Amino acid sequence: MSIANSGSGTVSNQGIKIVGFLCNWCSYGGADTAGVCRFKQPADLRIIRIPCTGRMDPLFAAKALIYGADGVLVSGCHPRDCHYAVGNLYARRRLEVLQHFLPFMGIEPRRFRYTWVSASEGQLWQQVVTEFSDQVQKLGPNPGVGNLLTEEGHR
Amino acid sequence: MRIGVFICHCGTNIAGTVDVEAVAREALRYPGVVYATTYMYTCSEPGQEEIQRAISDHKLQGVVVAACSPRMHEPTFRRTVGKAGLNPFLFEMANIREHVSWIGSDREANTRKAQELVHMAVAKLNFNQPLFSTKVPINKRVLVIGAGVAGIQAALDCAEGGLDVVLVERQPTIGGKMAKLDKTFPTVDCSSCILGPKMVDTAQKENITLYAASEVESVSGYVGNFTVQIRKKATYVDWKLCTGCGLCTEKCPAKNVPDAFNEKLGKTRAINIPFPQAIPKKATINREYCRHFIKGKCGVCKKICPVDAINYEMEDEIVTEEVGAIVAATGFDLFDHSVYGEYGGGRYPDVISGLQYERILSASGPFGGHIRRPSDDREPKNVVFIACVGSRDKSVDRPYCSGVCCMVIAKQAILTRDHLPESNSYVFYMDIRSPAKNYDEFVRRAQEEYGVQYIRGRVGKIYPRGDQMVVQGADTLLGVQVEIEADLVVLASGLEASEGAKQLAEKLRISYDQYGFYMESHPKLRPVETNTAGVYLAGVCQGPKDIPAAVGQGSAAASKVQALFARGTIETNPQVALVNERVCISCGKCIDVCPFTAIQWKELRGGIRKAEVLATVCQGCGLCNATCPPKAVQLQHATDDQILAEVNALL
Numbered sequence: 133m134s135i136a137n138s139g140s141g142t143v144s145n146q147g148i149k150i151v152g153f154l155c156n157w158c159s160y161g162g163a164d165t166a167g168v169c170r171f172k173q174p175a176d177l178r179i180i181r182i183p184c185t186g187r188m189d190p191l192f193a194a195k196a197l198i199y200g201a202d203g204v205l206v207s208g209c210h211p212r213d214c215h216y217a218v219g220n221l222y223a224r225r226r227l228e229v230l231q232h233f234l235p236f237m238g239i240e241p242r243r244f245r246y247t248w249v250s251a252s253e254g255q256l257w258q259q260v261v262t263e264f265s266d267q268v269q270k271l272g273p274n275p276g277v278g279n280l281l282t283e284e285g286h287r
Numbered sequence: 288m289r290i291g292v293f294i295c296h297c298g299t300n301i302a303g304t305v306d307v308e309a310v311a312r313e314a315l316r317y318p319g320v321v322y323a324t325t326y327m328y329t330c331s332e333p334g335q336e337e338i339q340r341a342i343s344d345h346k347l348q349g350v351v352v353a354a355c356s357p358r359m360h361e362p363t364f365r366r367t368v369g370k371a372g373l374n375p376f377l378f379e380m381a382n383i384r385e386h387v388s389w390i391g392s393d394r395e396a397n398t399r400k401a402q403e404l405v406h407m408a409v410a411k412l413n414f415n416q417p418l419f420s421t422k423v424p425i426n427k428r429v430l431v432i433g434a435g436v437a438g439i440q441a442a443l444d445c446a447e448g449g450l451d452v453v454l455v456e457r458q459p460t461i462g463g464k465m466a467k468l469d470k471t472f473p474t475v476d477c478s479s480c481i482l483g484p485k486m487v488d489t490a491q492k493e494n495i496t497l498y499a500a501s502e503v504e505s506v507s508g509y510v511g512n513f514t515v516q517i518r519k520k521a522t523y524v525d526w527k528l529c530t531g532c533g534l535c536t537e538k539c540p541a542k543n544v545p546d547a548f549n550e551k552l553g554k555t556r557a558i559n560i561p562f563p564q565a566i567p568k569k570a571t572i573n574r575e576y577c578r579h580f581i582k583g584k585c586g587v588c589k590k591i592c593p594v595d596a597i598n599y600e601m602e603d604e605i606v607t608e609e610v611g612a613i614v615a616a617t618g619f620d621l622f623d624h625s626v627y628g629e630y631g632g633g634r635y636p637d638v639i640s641g642l643q644y645e646r647i648l649s650a651s652g653p654f655g656g657h658i659r660r661p662s663d664d665r666e667p668k669n670v671v672f673i674a675c676v677g678s679r680d681k682s683v684d685r686p687y688c689s690g691v692c693c694m695v696i697a698k699q700a701i702l703t704r705d706h707l708p709e710s711n712s713y714v715f716y717m718d719i720r721s722p723a724k725n726y727d728e729f730v731r732r733a734q735e736e737y738g739v740q741y742i743r744g745r746v747g748k749i750y751p752r753g754d755q756m757v758v759q760g761a762d763t764l765l766g767v768q769v770e771i772e773a774d775l776v777v778l779a780s781g782l783e784a785s786e787g788a789k790q791l792a793e794k795l796r797i798s799y800d801q802y803g804f805y806m807e808s809h810p811k812l813r814p815v816e817t818n819t820a821g822v823y824l825a826g827v828c829q830g831p832k833d834i835p836a837a838v839g840q841g842s843a844a845a846s847k848v849q850a851l852f853a854r855g856t857i858e859t860n861p862q863v864a865l866v867n868e869r870v871c872i873s874c875g876k877c878i879d880v881c882p883f884t885a886i887q888w889k890e891l892r893g894g895i896r897k898a899e900v901l902a903t904v905c906q907g908c909g910l911c912n913a914t915c916p917p918k919a920v921q922l923q924h925a926t927d928d929q930i931l932a933e934v935n936a937l938l
Contacts, residue, residue: 147396149937151934151937158798160356161358161798161818164356164358164382164385164386166385166390167356167390172390174391175390175391175396175397178404179382179386180407182930183862183909184909187908187910187913187922192934196934199938201938209798212793215818215819216882216906216908219882251798
């Protein structure tokens, strides 16, 4: 499928948009814990649940940023605590590389962050979201490099 | 795909800060959506029936529910749509409670966010495929890690139900912390009299295999079929031969060995049996103190042993056990009070921990059950108890309540008066927490019948004066400073996760909180399950609790294991990786990265090799999917198309 021409374009020009990729076992649970504890957070984040940060293809983040997301936040289990033993270690290497590649793609690297939050760390999650959201707010809307690439499929 | 969208009010939990009607209206504009509505409590029975009715009325082929976290109710709604004839995987949830309504109060922003989350769920659902699980047999054996009272209870209940139990205990004897207690509150039962029979039962049950002085080395596999490696630590005594006669301990010349079972209050020998009722009643050599190991000569025990059980050349041994479920019951350690400089930092022999006082009170303890001061063997006159040492104290990173210490103090103060009627007991406390059955009455008895003086306030300093300890504190009710000349100070040390708890959690692939206590699946509704299927919790490893609660949780974990095993087979999770052989370029990278060796080569005609996923072994992490260069491996239910559809819907 093609990532572009989303068609419906329901909401636009309304605040910034951050895409979150959270592993099901730790960080998604941590975000739930933050919710259960009613820890207030900025409303900019849209969370996508993935089984493990090891599932995280760096291209998901790159594509989101290329096509107009203002920020991408990836979060998983702390190193050594991965539900699948080593998935987050692979993720760490890949995302670290991505972080360094973003400037070469013409993307502000501060629009991307990866972090580790466990299912019990609701407070840490609140902190991570608030800080990253502040950071992206300061950068403002993503000027984007996307239009040149709209015809390219993800394979 | 004809999609129906159901937006839950969750009472006012969601509807309070999200305009649910607006979310439903907007949903009708998303691709495939033919029906959208709101409901007060979608998870209720009428709420679920509403979904089922809509599936048949509107010929829905997929369903989106926007409500709480999928970690909460995804299984519920999958069953709901399943009963209405849809494949359970033609269902998606949008989390608009934990991730929206509960974390923001801006109604407009929340509504917009909820709409976008629903849009993402709909976009993903358009790419969902029906998935089908298969059944695999369960190995009906259970591993219990830790043989304190919680683990013993879990093991006994499982064995009682006819299951084979593998019980692993790190110490040379089972019994855990409860075996060290003198009496238990609020009945003042003798601890070893109520635990002892259970320990004996554990030893005698023919379907319990006990590994004492052993630790779990590694765990692999998954629910129903775990493979566990157990390290049997070298005890330098062949336990098959040892009869527990104790002759070796009697003759051992290394006499000044701190007695770990007596919390280092007494001395034991380098070869010893922890206590007379130990199970198994076998001797162990303490390498650190044994003259044979330190000086290379001695061998007294080897000469004296009537059955020739001593083996200085013994090495750790690794044994492998296959089990279908695991109960973690690893208990706790006592908070080390030496970090409190104001209480002497562990320097004063007459300032002791609560567990040390239990050993002093115990008839089998170092002083034969007579209350004596560790420093000079004198009977104390004034005994001061200090509550919340390593509990409810942020300054030592222990902000939680240990739950049991208030009751322990009341019990110990009562016993002190029983042993020494002429003595005075003082308790410095912050609050008295005694919420269980007969607990508050018990504390009242301590105060009213036994004349224990309760002083509400913290102790600021303890220092020696003559042969006494001066305890300076505040009475915050009277608003005065208090100074007591104590002969013995007992600190109600808090509970903390046992040493190595985190490392074991990593082996079991379960989560723990910042203090090392294991995380249950749901704090209220799934208190003994973990998020790793087939792994259950019992006792203080999950959080501080007293003996009745630990025993209750042990039984609960056992009943969960029995319920799991009763079915004989388990349904596999069909959210596994799948290889498209036409796209696979035979690079083998997926095989290299798979943490579960769930991918192997498959020979096709003409000697061509393609990757093949073993569906029953695959755990569904998706690492192969992210690794595969041509994306030939796709994790079902989280394919690239599905994830990108969610991203796409947002931008």
